[in-house]
Amino acid sequence: MKDQQLKQLKKQLEEQVESLEERVENTEEFETTELSNYDNHPADNATDLYDQERGMALTQFKEEELQEAKAALAAIEDGTYGKCSVCGKDIPFERLEALPTALTCIDHADQVPDLESRPPEEDVLQASTAQPVEKEDSAIRDYQDSFEDVEDFGSSDTPQDQPNEDPEDFFKDDK
Numbered sequence: 001m002k003d004q005q006l007k008q009l010k011k012q013l014e015e016q017v018e019s020l021e022e023r024v025e026n027t028e029e030f031e032t033t034e035l036s037n038y039d040n041h042p043a044d045n046a047t048d049l050y051d052q053e054r055g056m057a058l059t060q061f062k063e064e065e066l067q068e069a070k071a072a073l074a075a076i077e078d079g080t081y082g083k084c085s086v087c088g089k090d091i092p093f094e095r096l097e098a099l100p101t102a103l104t105c106i107d108h109a110d111q112v113p114d115l116e117s118r119p120p121e122e123d124v125l126q127a128s129t130a131q132p133v134e135k136e137d138s139a140i141r142d143y144q145d146s147f148e149d150v151e152d153f154g155s156s157d158t159p160q161d162q163p164n165e166d167p168e169d170f171f172k173d174d175k
Helices: 003-025 042-080 093-098 136-153
Strands: none
Touching: 003 093, 003 136
């Protein structure tokens, strides 16, 4: 790699680090103005939750990208930039131009998508309908019972919506 090419990539990485640091510092935190979620529609709560999760994911992505750019700049300072960190072969300039943070050749690049790890939000958020494998039958029963408990508490059904009940019986207690 020529000195001019290295200077070009170093400048590009420095600009990327500066931009990423600014974006990480100025993240917009989604804050709700609600004092309570009691009277919110579930869709409004879901939208708030989605916005929070998206913000967390974007922040995590920016921080990882910043670490990669700083690692590439450190490799330039060490004199190891442009050489694969695994096999030591030269990384083609075209690859570095397309992906300046690359520290490995294409043969040693991580090409397998990570399908095992899950977002960190899932550690905090637990679904109420989650069913443990070893107690699947009881979990299903618990879920069905919880719906019946809510239904017993009351609903907005009118007398004509109640099956097998005479609407006249509904108003007898009022007389």
